Amino acid sequence: MPESPMMIGRVTRCSTRGFVGAMQVSVKEVPVFGSFCQAEAQSGRSHVVGLVYDISITDDHFARQIAALEDVPQEQIADGQINRQVPIEFNALAVGFRDDAGFHQALPPRPPLTLASVFSMAPKDTVDFTSELHFLQTILNAPQLPVDELLATTLRLSAQIRPEGERERFLLQTGREIARLLAQDLTRLENILCGLRSEG
Amino acid sequence: MSDSSELDVFFGSKRDERPLGIVLEGSLSTGLQVKLDPRYAIEKLAVGRYVVIQSRKTGSIFFGIITDIALGATTPDLLHHPPDASDPFLLDVYSGGVAFATLHVSPMLMLDDADDQPRPIKTIPSHFSAIYEATAQDVARVFGEEDEAHFFIGAPLDMEAVQVNLDLERFVERSSGVFGKTGTGKSFITRTILAGIIRSGLASTLIFDMHNDYGWSVMDETGREYKGLRQLFPDGRVSVITLDETTSRARGSKFDGILTIGYEEIEPEDMEMLASLLGLSDIQTGALYFLYQRLGRKWISKLLDEQHEEEIQNMLDSGRIVGGTLGAIRRKLESFIPRMGFLVPGEGSKVVDDIFQRLNIGTSVVLEFGNYGNTLAAYVLVANYLTRRIHASYVHRKNIAAGKKGEEPRPLVIVIEEAHKFLDPSVAGHTIFGNIARELRKYNVTLLIVDQRPSGIEDEVMSQIGTRVTCLLDNEADIRAVFSGVSGASTLREVLARLDTRQQALILGHAVPMPVVVRTRDYDQRFYAAIGMDESDDASGAKPPAEDKLFPD
Numbered sequence: 001m002p003e004s005p006m007m008i009g010r011v012t013r014c015s016t017r018g019f020v021g022a023m024q025v026s027v028k029e030v031p032v033f034g035s036f037c038q039a040e041a042q043s044g045r046s047h048v049v050g051l052v053y054d055i056s057i058t059d060d061h062f063a064r065q066i067a068a069l070e071d072v073p074q075e076q077i078a079d080g081q082i083n084r085q086v087p088i089e090f091n092a093l094a095v096g097f098r099d100d101a102g103f104h105q106a107l108p109p110r111p112p113l114t115l116a117s118v119f120s121m122a123p124k125d126t127v128d129f130t131s132e133l134h135f136l137q138t139i140l141n142a143p144q145l146p147v148d149e150l151l152a153t154t155l156r157l158s159a160q161i162r163p164e165g166e167r168e169r170f171l172l173q174t175g176r177e178i179a180r181l182l183a184q185d186l187t188r189l190e191n192i193l194c195g196l197r198s199e200g
Numbered sequence: 201m202s203d204s205s206e207l208d209v210f211f212g213s214k215r216d217e218r219p220l221g222i223v224l225e226g227s228l229s230t231g232l233q234v235k236l237d238p239r240y241a242i243e244k245l246a247v248g249r250y251v252v253i254q255s256r257k258t259g260s261i262f263f264g265i266i267t268d269i270a271l272g273a274t275t276p277d278l279l280h281h282p283p284d285a286s287d288p289f290l291l292d293v294y295s296g297g298v299a300f301a302t303l304h305v306s307p308m309l310m311l312d313d314a315d316d317q318p319r320p321i322k323t324i325p326s327h328f329s330a331i332y333e334a335t336a337q338d339v340a341r342v343f344g345e346e347d348e349a350h351f352f353i354g355a356p357l358d359m360e361a362v363q364v365n366l367d368l369e370r371f372v373e374r375s376s377g378v379f380g381k382t383g384t385g386k387s388f389i390t391r392t393i394l395a396g397i398i399r400s401g402l403a404s405t406l407i408f409d410m411h412n413d414y415g416w417s418v419m420d421e422t423g424r425e426y427k428g429l430r431q432l433f434p435d436g437r438v439s440v441i442t443l444d445e446t447t448s449r450a451r452g453s454k455f456d457g458i459l460t461i462g463y464e465e466i467e468p469e470d471m472e473m474l475a476s477l478l479g480l481s482d483i484q485t486g487a488l489y490f491l492y493q494r495l496g497r498k499w500i501s502k503l504l505d506e507q508h509e510e511e512i513q514n515m516l517d518s519g520r521i522v523g524g525t526l527g528a529i530r531r532k533l534e535s536f537i538p539r540m541g542f543l544v545p546g547e548g549s550k551v552v553d554d555i556f557q558r559l560n561i562g563t564s565v566v567l568e569f570g571n572y573g574n575t576l577a578a579y580v581l582v583a584n585y586l587t588r589r590i591h592a593s594y595v596h597r598k599n600i601a602a603g604k605k606g607e608e609p610r611p612l613v614i615v616i617e618e619a620h621k622f623l624d625p626s627v628a629g630h631t632i633f634g635n636i637a638r639e640l641r642k643y644n645v646t647l648l649i650v651d652q653r654p655s656g657i658e659d660e661v662m663s664q665i666g667t668r669v670t671c672l673l674d675n676e677a678d679i680r681a682v683f684s685g686v687s688g689a690s691t692l693r694e695v696l697a698r699l700d701t702r703q704q705a706l707i708l709g710h711a712v713p714m715p716v717v718v719r720t721r722d723y724d725q726r727f728y729a730a731i732g733m734d735e736s737d738d739a740s741g742a743k744p745p746a747e748d749k750l751f752p753d
Binding site for chain 2: 171172175176178179180183184186187189190193197
């Protein structure tokens with residue numbers, strides 16, 4: 001993960017609860033499932049913190065035709081993957097926002113506008129944002145999302161960017177918070193806890 | 201709460217350490233349920249420990265005691281779906297979250313801004329108030345300083361530097377009890393308390409010393425010798441009267457007099473309490489009064505002596521008593537009275553008045569039973585005999601004082617062992633001991649009962665026991681009895697059932713601000729010195745007691 005924020009795309013659709021970003025593959029860093037990103041809002045006065053929960057690549061006319069060929073030259077494969085007609089899309093769940101006062105773990109007052117820049121979140125900011133755990137409840141409450149996977153991956157990634165000595169403590173702390181939130185569903189809880197520790 | 205509030209003055213400044221947990225629920229009558237902070241190890245806590253609860257809303261301080269510790273879970277499913285025990289991460293996550301520990305805390309005292317002294321609680325702290333382990337300073341402030349009337353009895357568990365002080369004025373004000381299974385140290389605690397009372401001079405004590413535990417030196421099971429009260433107070437504040445001169449001399453015990461009771465001094469009331477011990481039926485017991493009335497003061501001599509057959513025969517001829525009853529009474533008296541060497545024909549040593557005088561000038565009297573202590577009937581007879589008469593003297597003296605024609609008699613504490621024999625429900629209603637226990641200190645006489653079977657003591661008497669010093673008890677009925685008449689103390693049952701077998705006691709009631717488990721102070725050289733005994737005083741008793749002449753040999 002790059003140390004400084006890097007632009008990873010632009011907003012194409014959005015609401016208070018999340019946004020969809022589009023990007024070209026040529027961007028060095030494709031966002032990964034479970035990572036944080038930030039989209040500019042309110043003319044740059046605030047940033048909506050999003051959590052990437054889906055990355056999709058839709059087909060185009062040429063891709064379908066080329067895929068039907070028996071023998072595809074490497075040049076054409078590279079051309080189809082890089083010079084795409086349709087951009088890669090990623091969906092992000094809004095889990096907070098940042099303004100002059102710092103991070104807030106609540107839904108943003110206003111969503112980003114179309115074509116607003118989306119940046120990856122620097123490790124330092126990720127550590128800062130995940131030092132509070134209220135956003136876990138937002139993730140758990142999100143409908144029709146792979147919530148358990150998302151939660152485990154996000155927290156695992158957030159642990160990995162911490163100094164080694166703090167990782168275990170962070171995982172324990174977040175594990176306890178999830179246990180508190182999911183105390184009535186032990187099967188699901190154990191699933192997430194196991195996911196927290198698996199190598200991602 | 202401001203920095204200079206009285207609470208801060210009393211309990212020290214606000215705590216900055218991590219609380220043990222927070223109050224979740226509870227009531228005044230059943231105590232509080234506290235969720236333990238997962239960072240604390242439950243194993244490091246113990247029932248009987250003190251805690252301080254700081255009210256979240258008012259800042260009032262509550263002082264309580266841990267009475268139970270439990271494990272809980274937010275969902276019953278945990279029982280069916282426990283985490284993998286080999287996965288430390290899962291175990292750590294579950295502990296303190298889904299699985300947690302709870303403490304049951306009985307709040308006892310409360311202190312708010314308007315008070316400078318803790319007072320019994322009338323309310324409880326609000327939800328989520330923080331609870332802290334009480335510091336030595338907190339506990340010391342509740343139990344006050346040792347002074348003339350406050351006697352250092354021991355230290356709370358795990359707080360050896362803190363003194364728990366018995367309020368002796370309150371201790372002797374009402375009847376008290378020392379309970380515990382055999383071998384739990386009742387005698388040592390009793391002797392310690394008695395030493396405190398004697399040193400304070402707040403009351404005289406009359407000790408019916410069944411097993412020769414109090415007067416002169418006593419050995420424990422390891423053969424170590426401990427000083428008796430007479431040795432602790434060689435200045436004459438304690439007198440030892442023996443019933444068994446031979447045994448006392450053999451033990452090297454120094455005594456100040458020998459008690460004998462003349463046959464003529466025994467009244468039917470003295471014998472009545474022996475009914476069950478001698479096997480006297482109700483009819484035979486009733487007949488004792490008739491015999492006393494017909495035969496006069498020499499009734500026992502006449503019954504035992506065959507020279508009075510004619511008079512006996514006349515009585516039988518009158519038809520007021522049947523031969524079978526009389527024969528049974530004579531047989532039972534013959535099997536008991538002649539064996540008791542302290543019972544003598546004619547008049548006895550007439551020490552009742554002497555003992556009364558002695559008690560009234562502040563001298564405590566230990567009545568050493570020697571070998572007669574093994575005969576319960578002898579113990580019951582003598583205790584009943586003396587107590588009835590001394591109590592009568594106190595009543596008389598008190599009445600004179602009420603008429604402003606004399607001084608109040610000095611407060612007296614009568615110590616009886618095997619108290620359930622005197623205070624059994626079948627006899628307590630009409631015996632002198634039952635009366636004394638019930639009438640509180642109306643006549644300046646109270647009891648200190650020492651017993652291993654408190655369930656055998658009548659409920660009404662138990663409910664009048666002001667201060668209860670209880671060593672380990674494990675019989676459910678005995679535990680229930682100890683707590684009868686004590687509001688809210690039932691939560692202390694767990695504490696009582698888990699005392700160590702030696703040197704630990706739960707003290708509750710009138711003489712302590714709140715129930716307390718103590719490790720009683722060691723009965724050793726330091727104790728002797730604290731009591732004021734000068735090591736140069738000859739423990740062999742070479743220094744004659746000041747009032748020796750009251751008891752000529």
